[in-house]
Structures are given as C-alpha cells and as structure tokens.
Amino acid sequence: MQQQETPSWVLLIYKIPREPTALRATVWRKLKRLGALLLHDAVWLLPATPWTREQMQWLAVEIFELGGEAYVWESRELLVGQEQALVQQFQARVDTVYQEILAELEQEDADLLALSRKYQHTRTQDYFHSVLGQQVRATLLAARGGREA
C-alpha cells in the first residue's frame, strides 16, 4: 500500500436499516477490519489506494443489498494541516497495538504465535508504515530464537 505524494482519501457515508442488527454489525466490523477511521460519527475514512478504493466500493454494494444507502467519494483536503492530524490518528491506533505487543513480548511466557497473529492483523491496517511495526517484527523474529530480519 504505497503512499502517494499528495495523499487522497476514500470516504464512505452510509445509512442502513436498524434491523436486523446482525447485518448492521457486519458492515461495522468490516470497516473496523479495514482500519477505517470514523469521523464525527458519520464519515468513514481510509487513505486511497487501489485496494481501499475497491474495498469501499464493494462495501457500498453490500450496503445497497442490505437495503441501505451509501456514497463513496475520493477527496483531497483543502484546509492545509488537517491531513497530518489524520495520518497521526491512523498511526496512533496501530502504534497502540504495536506497543501492547512489545510489552507482552517482554513477558517470560509470551504467546509468540498469538502475538504474531496480532502483528499480522495490525499490519494490514498500518497504512503509513509505522517504524514501530518494523520493531515488532524484528523483536518477534528475535524472540523465536532466530536472527533479526
């Protein structure tokens, strides 16, 4: 997921019938799984890549089929300076998890397999390539008794 020079963003705005709750929850979970950021309880945001564009588009199709309404837009910021704050929010979220993994790796009986999975999962949401992620990877590899990658 390469970052372009001037990043653009994919926005999803949707409305879905309240019932059945399970279907609403499915859409919500998928957005969380993508690592999308919810702004003002209304707009879901992801950095635009070919992959995120496609995923948001298919999610919109799914919302239509659930009887909902959805709009997907691609946009760039107009007010200078807000973009960096958004990037930081994305980074802060993955960094929090990376910190947790690093802390758990210090434990004597750390569950390496579970922590590897947590790392892999978090990495799919690491759109801005956190340095901490590389550190987690190296620490995991060292913990299993191997050399650092």
Next chain:
Amino acid sequence: MRWVTWEQVGVDRMACAWLILKHIDPQAEFLFVPAGHTPLPEGAEPFDIPGVRLSHHRGHCTFYTMVRAYHLSDPILDRIARIVDEADTVQDVMVEPVSPGLDLITRGIRLISPDDQTALARGKLIYDALYAQLTTEPA
C-alpha cells in the same frame, strides 16, 4: 461466448476466468474495459463489475457468485470460493491462511504480464495447481 470485465484483473477475476473456461464456456473470449467505463460492449456477459448479475453479492466475491449461479456442486470449488472471498474482500471471519498469499501472487502475475489477457492465461496455472492440491487434503 464473449465475457467482459474491468481492466487490471486480480485474484477474483483470474479465478472467474479459470472457472468459466473449465466449467462454463471452454471457448470463452474475454474483453476488458477501463474501470467505470460505460456502456459495456453488447452481447458480452459482464462479470465482477459492480451492479451486474455475476458480481459481488452479500459480501461474497464474484467467483462465489458464479459457482452458485451455474450450480457447480463441487466441494473443492466451494473451498476455493471461500479462499477467494478472504483474498478479495474484507471478511470478519478468516479461516483460510492461504488467502493473503494468493492475493499477492495474483497481483504479481498482473504486474509481470503485458496485458490482462496474458494475466488471465497465467492465472489459470495457479488455480489448476490450487485445485489439484486441495483435492489431496481434507477440507
């Protein structure tokens, strides 16, 4: 018969083309249009384009839709459908570890192919291989 889809094929479309040639239309001819391009060429069956019959439905990939639309009852195809689902779409449950790898490999195939036609032809080998391997193991 002619089939049409958007350019830049990936994991789902390579699987669909393989399925079409193997089970639906051995003489299939594939056409490609830029993403979002309308109208679609007449007389060609569109697939994996948002809103058409053979596309994503209810959160499933197009391959999954096609296996059902053509009543192909084969547990191996069902298994591949699950793998492609997890490779191509966001799923809240993941049970197929091969999926992210398959996604990467098929993207790579498109990267090293001069055009979509060639990418589909090369993708065929991947799915023949996957199918063959899956027949040797229990689901």
